[in-house]
Amino acid sequence: MHTEPLDGPIRRHVRVEGVVQGVGFRPFVYGLATRLGLAGRVGNDAGGVFVEVEGTPAGIAAFLAALERDAPPLAEIERVTVRSGEPDGGGEFTIVGSDGSGPRQALVSPDSATCGDCLTELADPADRRFGYPFINCTNCGPRFTIVRDVPYDRPNTTMAAFPMCAACAAEYADPGDRRFHAQPISCWDCGPRLRLVDAHGAELPGDPLRAAAALLRGSGVVAIKGLGGYHLAVRADDEAAASTLRARKHREDKPFAVMVPDVETAAALCELDEGAVASLTGRARPIVLLPRRGAATGRLPGAPAVAHSVAPGDRRLGLMLPYTPLHHLLLAELGTTIVLTSGNVSDEPIAYDDADALERLAGIADAFLVHDRPIHIRTDDSVVRPFLGREAVLRRSRGHVPDPVRLSRPARRPILACGAELKNTFCLVKGRHAFVSHHVGDLENYETMRSFVTGIDHFTRLFDVRPELVAHDLHPEYLSTKHALEMTGVDSVGVQHHHAHIASCLADNGEEGPVLGVAFDGLGYGADGTIWGGEFLLADLVSFRRLGHLAPVPMPGGTAAIRQPWRMAAAYLDAAYGGGPPEGLDVVRRNEAAWADVLRLGRAGVNSPTTSSAGRLFDAVSAVLGLRDTINYEGQAAVELEQHADPAEHGAYRAGVSAGRPVVVAGADLVRAAADDLLAGVAPAVVAARFHNGTADVVVRVCEMLRDESGVSAVALSGGVFQNLLLLGRVAKGLNASGFRVLTHVRVPPNDGGISVGQAAVAAARDHLPETARE
Amino acid sequence: LAHGAGGKATHTLIEGVFLESFRNPVLEPLEDGAVIDEMAFTTDSFVVTPLFFPGGDIGDLAVNGTVNDLAMCGARPRYLSAGFILEEGFPIAHLRRITASMAAAAEAAGVHIVTGDTKVVERGKADGCYVVTSGVGTLERPTRLSAAAARPGDAVIVSGPIGEHGITIMLARGELDIQADLTSDTAPLNELAARLLDACDDGDVRCLRDATRGGVATVLNEIAEASKAAIVVNEDIIPVRPDVRGACELLGIDPLYVACEGRMVAIVSQASAEAALTALHSHPLGREAAIVGRVNDDPPGLVLLKTAFGGTRIVDLLVGDPLPRIC
Ligand SMILES: [Fe+3]
Ligand SMILES: [Mg+2]
Ligand SMILES: [Zn+2]
Ligand SMILES: [Zn+2]
Incomplete structure (x- = not known):
């Protein structure tokens, strides 16, 4: 030296x-x-x-x-x-110039909302990009959604078809310019153009923005090509337009998201804390689920009206701020808030390809506000909500992907984790980086399955990862499992669904366990071949033991019992009252025609797998309270139960807990208490709250029992049921009060969108074990 | 148990164990029956609870099942053998009922039962009675049918309403006490198949399959996989009787996966599709036949269902008993 x-x-x-x-x-x-x-x-x-x-x-x-x-x-x-x-x-x-050789390590950045500098130029009549709907710079604009390949250079993006004009080229080449090497830059002279077309694709006359705004003002439905896909828009204060949109989309009740022009409008509609403001105004610009200002907080003057059909039966609203120049221009032109929901029919994936969008949305949209910059990869809006002052992600997609989750230890070999069946994401691991995919969706849908396969392909190229280890769920019928098992030349590792949930929470918090894992969800394939979903696990990243669970009940008619929560009410009431439920329960009367048949189905076990699912317990109570007998979107009964509960009520039902091991929790006790209260004339909102509180209590009690014997005093809360804020809040509070350290989800969704991360973390951890110890 | 349910587990068993041990060019295509020279040869074992059910019994099933396997090879069924495995103490009256059904079914199908065998096993085994039938038929047409012969553009025909047999059996087990006016669809398909083949040009009927265990969904998957083609069917057009639909809704079962014993899937060239349909409609068993979909080139090996909302769902081969996948 x-x-x-x-x-x-x-x-x-x-x-x-x-x-x-x-x-x-x-x-x-x-x-x-x-x-x-x-x-x-x-x-x-x-x-x-x-x-x-x-x-x-x-x-x-x-x-x-x-x-x-x-x-x-x-x-x-x-x-x-x-x-x-x-x-x-x-x-x-x-x-010095770029060097495209060598292994690819550099990361592609996520799409980012239009920056302040660009917004200033957009509004400046003297600027050469005044009013240009595709303005962007090095600090903002499209990234992941337009990248075809790496290195991230213009020819490898969907901007390849737009040669830069002299003015743009000069900015691009000037190290002192904000647009130095900004790959997607363009202007009126050289870049993508906006068009408004009718349902047949024929261009409509006039200024596209102004004409689109006029259509919206007149109660029209306009499809808008965004960053990661097509949206459908109507005015948010227009009940007729909102209900028309619901009818055309075949989307009965699932809430629509609303785009508001600014934070002030958001604050007039919903209760915002600092965290919420940060989420709303951040670069990712997700949909932020927020409590509406209600009777208690009062409506603020200047709050725009929101039509009933936007989010029926929900005390929350999903709000987002404009994140592309096009959104900014349209909202400014329109001067009001709009519903901005995914461009699809019912449960289909969001349309992103121009020809396909025109075909699929022709029956829904009156006109299409489109442009000629192709979207390379479908990327839905992300969904987040504030929890205890932090942002908690429920759907991690646009604005976050492909930022990796960092694992606590680098993986020994490259890993692909195939994820779950619904809300699918996949995950590629290279070293310490776990690249979680965008939200892929429900794989049974062929379009979605195809984007799962092409998405994996895209990611393996983008990050130059050739998976050697493939992780999958244990459910034999998941299409993601089948895909994993059909791959050749790789080692595969099955990860139990709820272990993956807990591992995803550990990975999200940068921990390895051991931890007491409470995994409450709709359902997952259990290690014993039955269906689990109300689980208490002692887990680390390598393995788990099932120390407790909800008492199993039949799901009469399998999948039918998920679509019809009243069937779970029948099964739970059967378990709660040996000799039949008491007279006068309205859920029995409403479903009289098939009640006896469904009971026999469950008792005989014909197409009625038993389940310890917590989601099904919430379903049962929702039906008993008369909130939901049949659902038309996933989790609806439980969502409405939460939304209905009176947060001021602090009474709690008590669920029995078995002395043996594993601990078995009598969920039926909670259903019986709810039914008895209801018959005694207690208001459903109070019953719903007491049920939530009782569930929270029993979770804390079981954790205390398990702490005593395991010596582990950290608890991870995961699974789709913990999207329920009332439950999550009360469980976390109870655990904290009892001296537990509580891990909750932050950047990785608690629902099945996080399963791939958990699978990846488990696969990586097991891969570090000596060969003989790997399962 | 999943290995007998007709889904992927059965396939793994057949390909992994039987084909592995017995591999030869006649067995290899794994069609419903073997074609040797101008003969078709097939065998089938029948295990059903209950033995007697609305619309038939194990005897009808045993004859019709083997007749149908021969008919699906394009053969004229001729001679059957029948083997019985009886549980000690099985009532003779029941056996008489079964043999009478077999005689009637053979007569209806125009076949003769020419040889047989009987074994008696200890009490508690064989669920009363198992029946094994084998059959030979003669190939009198030049057309060779094969699950691998489907081509893009071909029509997918279902010969009648699906799922009656399977649902009837489920309800006949008596655990549910569900009232439904259902009878098994067990029937010989040889005449219907012959009419179809007569109505079409040589080679235009690519493949016939009776949709037994695993139902129409499984048969379509077998054809899609063997032909390396896609099969796209329309949910709205697939014939399902209202009673079957109602029972399926109650039971939470997809009729596409429910067994039939007298329904077939036919893959027919586009050119002959209408003629095929007319021929099927002319026979009592084919009155409600329908073109339910098409063969496409992409995606190879997959069966897709166009739903009422215009969505496209993957109809996959089940690995085992259906378990809910949704959350
Ligand atoms: Fe889950
Ligand atoms: Mg057979
Ligand atoms: Zn910018
Ligand atoms: Zn330019």
């Missing part, structure tokens, strides 16, 4: 890894180095960004300190490594 003079020039080689390409990192480094009077160079390579800086030790120290601190907004720095070099005499600081 050579010695360096104390104050003479020194040289440092700096490597920056993470999301550092296509985010303005080189111009940032250039600006920083030039300001500090340093010499050297900066460039992209397949591993990220490399920098060589030369100057005084003080200058270099200032440079290194600012490198991470002042990095551009879209950069996600994972690692900075610095080594010494030999000074070569300085000179100018330069930016």
Whole structure:
């Protein structure tokens, strides 16, 4: 090693890894180095960004300190490594061109909402991009949704078809410009154009934006091509338009999301805390589920009306702010809030391909506001909500993908985790990075299954991962399981569904366990071949033991019992009252025609698998209370039960708990208490609350029993049922009060959208075991 | 138990054990029966609870099942053998009822039962009575039918309403006490198949399959896989009797997966599709035959269902007993 003079020039080689390409990192480094009077160079390579800086030790120290601190907004720095070099005499600081060779390590960044600078230009009549619906820069705009391949360069994006004009090219080449190497930049002269077309694809006359706004004002339904797919829009205050949209989409009750022009409007409609504001205004711009201002908080003056059909029976609203220039322009033109819901029929995947969208949405939309920048990969809006001041993700898609989740230890081999059947995501692991896919959807749908297969393909190319280990659910009929088992030349590892849920929560919190895992969901295939879903596990990333569960009850008619919660009411009432339910229960009367048949079906066990599912318990109570006998979207009965509960009620039903092991929780006790209260004239809102409180109580009680014998005092809460905020809040509070450390989901969804992450974490952990110990 | 349910487990068993041990060019295509020279040869074992059910009994099933397997090869069924495995103490009166049904079914199908065998096993085994039938038929037409012969553009025909047999059996077990006016669809398909083949040009009927265990969904998957083609069917057009639909809704069962014993799936060239349908309609067993879908080139090996809302659902081969997948 050579010695360096104390104050003479020194040289440092700096490597920056993470999301550092296509985010303005080189111009940032250039600006920083030039300001500090340093010499050297900066460039992209397949591993990220490399920098060589030369100057005084003080200058270099200032440079290194600012490198991470002042990095551009879209950069996600994972690692900075610095080594010494030999000074070569300085000179100018330069930016060097891209190098496409070598293994691909650099990360593609997620799509980002239009930045403040671009918004200023958009509104400035003197700017050459005034009113241009596709304005973007290095700090904002489309990324993941337009990337076809890596390295992230314009020819590898769907912008390849738009050669830059001289003015754009000059900005692109100027290290001092905000648009230096911004791949998707364009302008009125060279970029994508907006068009308004009718249901046959024929262009409509007039300014597309103004004409679209006029259609919306006149109660029309307009399909709008967004970043990751097509949306359907109607005015949010227009009951006729909203109900027309529901009828045409065959979407009966599932809430619509609403786009509001600004935070002030959001605050007028819903209760916002700091976390909510941060979620609404952040770069990802998800749909944020928020409590509406109700009777207690009062309507604020200036709050726009929201039609009943937008989110019937829900005390929450899903709000989002505009995230593309097109949204900003349209809302400004319209001067009101709009419903912005996925462009699809019923449960189909959201349309993103132009020809396909026109065909599939022709019967729904009166007109299409479209453009000619193709969407390469379908990416739904993300959905989040504030929980205890933090953002908790329910659907992780646009704006987050493909940011990886970081595993606590690097994987030994590249891993593909195929995820669940519904709300499917898949996950690719390379080293420490778990690249969770965008929301893929319900695989039984052929379009969705196809995008699952092509999506895996896309990710393996993008991240240069060739999976050697493939993780899958244990459910033999999941199409994701079948896909995994059909892959050749790989090792496969089955991960139990609820173990995956708990592991996903551990991974989300950067932990490895052991932990007491409470996995409450609709259902998952159990290690014993029955259907689980109300589970208490002692788990780490490698393995689990089932220490407790809800008492199994039959699901009369299998899948039919999921679609018809009243069947679960029948099964639970049968378990609760040996000699038949008491007279006068309205759920029995409403379903009289098939009640006896369904009971016999469940008792005989004909197509009636037994389940310990917590979701089915919530379904049963929802039906008993007369809220939902039949659902038309997943989880509806439980959602309405939560929405109906009186949060001020603190009474709780008591569920019996068995003395043996595993601990068995008598869910039927809660159903009996609910039915008795209901018959005694207690208000359903109070009954719903007491049921929630009773469920929370028994979760805490069981955790206490299990802590005593296992010595483990950390609890992870996972599974779709914990999307229920009332339940989650009361369970977390009870556990905290009892001295538990509580892990909840933050960036990984608690529902089946998180299963792939859990599978990946388990597969990676097991792969570190000696060969003989791997299952 | 899942290995007998007609889904993927059965396939794994057949391909992994039997084909592995017995591999030869005649067995290899795994059609309903073997075609040797100008003969078709098939065998089938019958295990059913209850033995007697509305519309038939194990005897009808045993004769019709083997007759149908021969008919699905395009053969004229001629001679059957019958083997009986009886539980000690099985009432002679019941056996008489079964043999009488077999005689009547043979007569109706125009076949002769020419040889047989009987074994008696201990009490508690054989559920009363098992029947094994084998049969030979003569191939009198040049057309060779094969599950691998479906081509893009071909029509997919179902010969009548589906699911009656399976649902009838479920209800006849008596655990449910559900009232439904249902009888098994067990019937010989040889005449119906002959009419269909007569009405079409040589080679235009690509494949015939009786939709027994695993129902129409399983048969379509077998054809799609063997032909490396896609099969797309329309949910709205598939004939299902209201009583069957009602019972399926109550039981939570998809009629596409329910066994039939007198219904077949025919893959027929586009050119002959209408003629085929007319021929089927002319026979009492084919009155409600319908073109329910098409063969496509993509995606190979998959069966897709166009739903009422215009969605497209994957109709997969079941690995075992159907278990809910949704949350
Ligand atoms: Fe789950
Ligand atoms: Mg057979
Ligand atoms: Zn910008
Ligand atoms: Zn330009």
